[in-house]
Amino acid sequence: MKLLLSAYALEPNRGTELGNGWNWALNTAKLGHEVWCLTTVEGRESIEKEVERLALPNLHIVFVELPAWVDKLFEYHLGFYPHYMYWQHGAYQKAKELDEKINFDLVHHVTIGSLQMGTALWRLNKPLIFGPTGGGQEAPSALKKYFYSGWKTEIMRKVISELLLALNPNARKAMQHASLVLTTNQDTYDMAQRIGALNPKMFLDTSLPEDFYPEAYPERIPDETLKILWVGRLFARKGLPLVLDALSKVRPDVKYELTILGDGPMHDYVPRWIDEYKLHGKVNWKGQVPWDEVKRAYTGSDLFLFCSLRDSSAAQFLEAMAYGLPIITLDLHGAKNLVPDDAGIKVPVSTAKETVKAIAAAVEKLYDQPLLRRQMGTNGYKFSKSQTWTKKTQHINEFYSKYTQAKPAELTVQP
Incomplete structure (x- = not known):
């Protein structure tokens, strides 16, 4: 099949959207398709080196260059849009x-995974698969105090989101034209339906390479101290102060230590949070660490505690599960769909006080029940x-086979 991928974010050996873009390109090519991405x-340098190393003749990376003044927009707040x-x-x-030379069989938009931003490639009038995508999730206002000054950015994001849905033709027309829209959480599924997606389907966007997993399942011997792990970028929406607040409320007899791996814009707040919640001696913040150390932390921990306030689908959950860690998180957005009910505790969001109380109770429960942690x-x-x-x-390949059969009359939105 002659396949055209759109991956604005793409780079080998990286996480998040960049890694997703690369893995879609690489793995669809490994299926034998002729892939242009x-x-x-x-x-560009790291991409070209990896393509040369892999020597896959059917993987073609096409770099779309922009004027220098446009690239400079990236340096400014909100310049991404x-x-x-x-x-x-x-x-x-x-x-x-x-397309005039190749005549693509199908177009697949993979990154950026934002429903509101859409894709201009609906104009090719080819069978189109859009996603997996997020974008429909909104942070709960009941927990806005944990954003600190970042709540203003959340409000601005919501305004921009609604404007894009109303004014960006590449959002609505892509939804209406796409043979299939893959959404990574229920919030985005509902949004896709609202703006006219004809065939939305739930589909997780988080995956792992086979070589990510430990050589053997990590067996853990229960200890009197519960080793808790938090991994992520220090953005306001990642909810670290909510976790710290909850840990400050657990029973005094619960012995625990929290390891925090990650850095970011909220860097300066972390020491203040530790002071505010009186967690000295219980929290070890290591900042940004090499990937091998992250894996060692997954292996050496007993519990993964991550309560993001807005996330399409956090890859950390799947990473933690790959190392056999039980999860405590919020029953919200991507976590609601990604974390199986029997693999952790998903805390309902209510008031800030009740949510904190419920997270603390979940920690206490898993401290008291090591066999439940193991299960x-x-x-x-x-x-x-x-x-x-x-x-x-392989799953997406089944969609490719199905939706290349779409007849021109079924592609209802004209350029």
């Missing part, structure tokens, strides 16, 4: 040029094995 010039819009226009022009960890590990990149792309 549109991306930005960001990370105009930069991505401009790139979409350039990507469509390049795709149109390529949840085993269940999560089994689930994670179903979410490898190989299995994910």
Whole structure:
């Protein structure tokens, strides 16, 4: 099959959207498809080195270059939005040029995974698969105090989201044109339906390479101290102060230590939070660490505690499950759909006081019941094995086969 991928974010050996973009391109090519993948010039050197090393003749990375003044937008707050819009226009022009020579069988938009931003490639009038995508999730206002000054950014994001849904033709028309829209959480599924998606389907966007897993399942011997792990970027929406507040409320007899791995814009707040919640001696913040140390932390911990306030689908959950860790999180957004019910405790969001109380109670429960921790960890590990990149792309390949059969009359939105 002659396949066109759109991956604005793409780079090998990276996490989040960049890693997703690369893995979609690599693994669809490994299935034997002739793959052309549109991306930005960001990370070009590492991409070209990896493509050369792999020597896959059917993987073609196409760099869409933009004027220097457009790339400079990235340096400014909210500059991503105009930069991505401009790139979409350039990507469509390049795709149109390529299609005249190649005649693609199908178009698949993989990154950025934002429903509101859409894709300009609906204009090619080819069978289109959009996603997996997020974008429909909103942070609960009941927990806004944990954003500190970042709550203003959340309000601005919501305003921009509604404007894009109303004014960005690449959002609505992509939804209406797409043969299939893959959404990574229920919130985005509902939004896709609201703006006219004809065929939305739930589909997790988080996957792991086979070599990520430990050589053997990590068996843990219960200890009197519960070793808790938090991994993530220090953004306001990642909810670290909520976790710290909850830990400050657990019973005095519960012995625990929390390891925090990650850095980011909220860096300066962390020492203040530790002071505020009187957690000295119980929290070890290591900042950004090498990937091997992250894996060692997964292996050496008893529990993964991560209560993001807005996330389409956090990869850390799948990573933690791959190392047999039970999960405590909020019953919200991506976590609601990604974490199996028998692999952890998903705390309902209510008032700030009640949510904190429920998280603390979940920690106490898993402290008291090491056998339950073990069972949840085993269940999560089994689930994670179903979410490898190989299995994910084999699944998507079934969609490719199905939706290349779409007839021109079924592509209802005209350019």
